[in-house]
Amino acid sequence: MSLLAMNDVSLSFGGVKAVQDVSFSVEKGEVFSIIGPNGAGKSTLFNLISRLYDCESGQIFWQGEEITSVPSHRIAELGIARTFQNTELFEHETVLRNLLIGKHIHRRSNAVADMFFLPSVRRQELVFRKEVEDVIDLLNLQHYRDQVIANLPYGVRKMVEVARALCIQPKAVLLDEPSSGLNPEETEDVSFWIEDINEELGATVIMVEHDMKLVSQVSDRVLALADGQVLATGTPPEIQQHPEVLRAYLGDAE
Amino acid sequence: MRFVQKTSYDQDIRFFEHRGQVFWYGLLALAVLIAPLFIERFYLGELSLVFIYAIAGIGLMLLVGYTGLVSLGHAAFLAIGAYSQAWLMNQGVPFPLTLPLSGFITAAVGALVGIPALRMTGIYLAVATLAFAIIVEQVIIHWPAVTGGFTGMVVPRARIELINLDLQQPIAFYYLCLAILVGCLLIAMNLLRSPTGRAFRAIRDSEISAQSLGIHLSSTKTLAFALSAGFTGVAGSLFAHKLGYLAPDSFTIQTSILLLLMVVVGGVGSLHGIIYGALFIGFLPQMLAVARDLLPVGIAQMPGLEPALFGLILILVLIYEPLGIYGRWLKIRSYFEQFPLYRRATHKRQKSYLRTERLR
Ligand SMILES: Nc1ncnc2c1ncn2[C@@H]1O[C@H](COP(=O)(O)OP(=O)(O)OP(=O)(O)O)[C@@H](O)[C@H]1O
Ligand SMILES: [Mg+2]
Numbered sequence: 001m002s003l004l005a006m007n008d009v010s011l012s013f014g015g016v017k018a019v020q021d022v023s024f025s026v027e028k029g030e031v032f033s034i035i036g037p038n039g040a041g042k043s044t045l046f047n048l049i050s051r052l053y054d055c056e057s058g059q060i061f062w063q064g065e066e067i068t069s070v071p072s073h074r075i076a077e078l079g080i081a082r083t084f085q086n087t088e089l090f091e092h093e094t095v096l097r098n099l100l101i102g103k104h105i106h107r108r109s110n111a112v113a114d115m116f117f118l119p120s121v122r123r124q125e126l127v128f129r130k131e132v133e134d135v136i137d138l139l140n141l142q143h144y145r146d147q148v149i150a151n152l153p154y155g156v157r158k159m160v161e162v163a164r165a166l167c168i169q170p171k172a173v174l175l176d177e178p179s180s181g182l183n184p185e186e187t188e189d190v191s192f193w194i195e196d197i198n199e200e201l202g203a204t205v206i207m208v209e210h211d212m213k214l215v216s217q218v219s220d221r222v223l224a225l226a227d228g229q230v231l232a233t234g235t236p237p238e239i240q241q242h243p244e245v246l247r248a249y250l251g252d253a254e
Numbered sequence: 255m256r257f258v259q260k261t262s263y264d265q266d267i268r269f270f271e272h273r274g275q276v277f278w279y280g281l282l283a284l285a286v287l288i289a290p291l292f293i294e295r296f297y298l299g300e301l302s303l304v305f306i307y308a309i310a311g312i313g314l315m316l317l318v319g320y321t322g323l324v325s326l327g328h329a330a331f332l333a334i335g336a337y338s339q340a341w342l343m344n345q346g347v348p349f350p351l352t353l354p355l356s357g358f359i360t361a362a363v364g365a366l367v368g369i370p371a372l373r374m375t376g377i378y379l380a381v382a383t384l385a386f387a388i389i390v391e392q393v394i395i396h397w398p399a400v401t402g403g404f405t406g407m408v409v410p411r412a413r414i415e416l417i418n419l420d421l422q423q424p425i426a427f428y429y430l431c432l433a434i435l436v437g438c439l440l441i442a443m444n445l446l447r448s449p450t451g452r453a454f455r456a457i458r459d460s461e462i463s464a465q466s467l468g469i470h471l472s473s474t475k476t477l478a479f480a481l482s483a484g485f486t487g488v489a490g491s492l493f494a495h496k497l498g499y500l501a502p503d504s505f506t507i508q509t510s511i512l513l514l515l516m517v518v519v520g521g522v523g524s525l526h527g528i529i530y531g532a533l534f535i536g537f538l539p540q541m542l543a544v545a546r547d548l549l550p551v552g553i554a555q556m557p558g559l560e561p562a563l564f565g566l567i568l569i570l571v572l573i574y575e576p577l578g579i580y581g582r583w584l585k586i587r588s589y590f591e592q593f594p595l596y597r598r599a600t601h602k603r604q605k606s607y608l609r610t611e612r613l614r
Contacts, residue, residue, distance in 0.1 A: 052465070052466070072465045073470045076466060081466075081467075084463070088463040089459070089463065090456055090463065092458070093459065096266075101452050101464075104449060104468050105467070107449040109448065109449060111481075114450040115441050116444060124449075125447075129267075
């Protein structure tokens with residue numbers, strides 16, 4: 001049984017067929033990359049998986065269970081975390097608090113307990129803090145812990161977003177273009193932490209990425225998408241030599 | 255500059271970051287506790303009013319400053335709290351019990367209003383809450399059996415019969431309002447340092463992220479509405495005793511604007527700001543009286559001068575100091591802390607990066 005399976009999923013915006021009969025499956029423990037030219041429908045796929053958009057047809061399965069119409073706030077509980085292409089952080093809050101919000105699904109307290117900050121709430125806060133601190137260590141964010149997001153450079157924001165996703169303790173993380181907007185050194189780091197997430201935390205990584213060097217370094221399998229349709233799936237070398245993929249990328253130039 | 259060395263996670267959870275803060279807040283606590291010994295009765299009454307405004311301010315701040323939902327109708331919750339208090343007392347419910355009860359009643363109404371209102375954001379929500387306030391005003395006028403209608407109703411004196419304590423005496427009332435304000439502040443501070451408050455802030459900054467981190471938008475917003483209304487309702491029940499007599503014209507749109515003015519002038523997104531804001535609107539009438547004397551007669555006698563001034567202040571603050579009095583104070587403090595090194599650009603608003611397009 002695959003961890004995640006998309007079965008003939010489609011969605012269009014007005015006349016634009018953003019995603020058309022897309023099927024693929026991701027196995028547990030994989031690093032699975034999705035590539036494709038601009039507007040291919042990659043981010044739309046992520047938005048479908050995190051249930052921000054509804055599928056027009058097709059099904060999505062998570063660990064064998066259909067999640068096609070599960071409400072979006074339940075997705076995190078299932079163990080699916082994500083980042084956004086242009087970052088969606090809580091701008092007016094510190095890094096620490098952003099990460100603590102990532103702990104939301106693990107809360108056991110209710111609003112009344114919170115109002116009086118009962119001992120159980122305090123204990124829970126300390127556990128959360130400890131776990132958040134582990135993520136901060138993993139991604140080297142110690143220096144920024146108490147800084148407000150609005151004052152941070154773009155590269156750090158992207159890392160904070162990844163950290164926040166990890167606070168969910170997810171089974172799978174969806175990363176939307178982790179290296180876009182980063183400088184070359186930061187991009188080099190990306191491959192290291194993706195491996196850390198995959199190997200140390202045992203999370204399956206599904207990422208959208210344009211940087212082919214990064215993709216071939218870390219991915220087990222790659223899905224190539226163009227105009228909302230699947231072109232090919234395979235190992236990085238297979239995809240790089242696939243005639244359809246080459247045509248999609250270089251087509252107009254030829 | 256002060257660097258706080260942190261040695262345990264507990265330190266970030268505590269209310270006070272360092273000894274200095276404990277000292278200053280201790281001093282403040284002492285000052286408000288012994289104030290009745292030194293202050294004239296009139297100003298004691300004004301201070302009680304400031305405390306009441308501050309309690310309502312906590313409610314409104316939770317909604318506006320922390321959940322990012324604007325309400326132009328909070329006078330309605332103040333009214334519901336006030337009328338519930340008077341009505342419950344007229345039914346013979348003993349005094350201290352009526353306070354939490356009217357808080358609960360108002361919170362329940364807040365939750366009911368919250369359910370449809372949550373589908374809206376920004377200006378639409380503001381208009382919807384305004385409409386709600388108008389409905390409540392009409393209900394008060396047209397339901398004389400409970401509210402006394404146009405003529406209004408007398409608020410029974412706040413007494414605790416058991417120990418024969420008259421809480422309506424200026425000094426007793428001052429302490430009553432102070433105690434309830436402190437209680438409400440503690441509850442608000444607890445909420446804000448725990449998961450519930452974090453969920454509010456998350457929704458304020460990005461609904462999409464909040465959702466994908468597992469926060470249920472509508473129930474969290476409903477909760478924020480209910481809590482906000484609850485605090486305001488408690489303020490309303492104290493306000494009823496302050497007024498002594500309730501009539502529909504005590505809770506108008508102007509009151510709603512005044513409450514919003516308090517939150518904005520004090521500083522959106524900080525509990526400190528509420529106290530500054532409450533002091534500001536509490537002593538606004540006196541300031542306006544002084545201003546009247548200074549203005550030319552033609553302008554000073556103009557009807558509608560007050561609401562116009564409220565509006566003007568609101569706009570000026572939003573343009574020049576969006577973080578309000580508290581924000582200004584933080585800047586002044588960091589100026590002195592960093593004294594010779596202060597750079598003008600320290601508090602320049604930074605350009606923020608693109609947010610995820612296409613998602614809204
Ligand atoms: N909310 C929306 N409303 C209308 N059209 C949309 C929306 N979201 C996506 N689209 C369209 O769907 C298509 C796929 O968009 P998507 O964002 O998924 O592309 P992408 O592969 O992520 O591209 P990029 O590499 O630029 O991020 C595009 O043509 C886009 O204009
Ligand atoms: Mg995209």
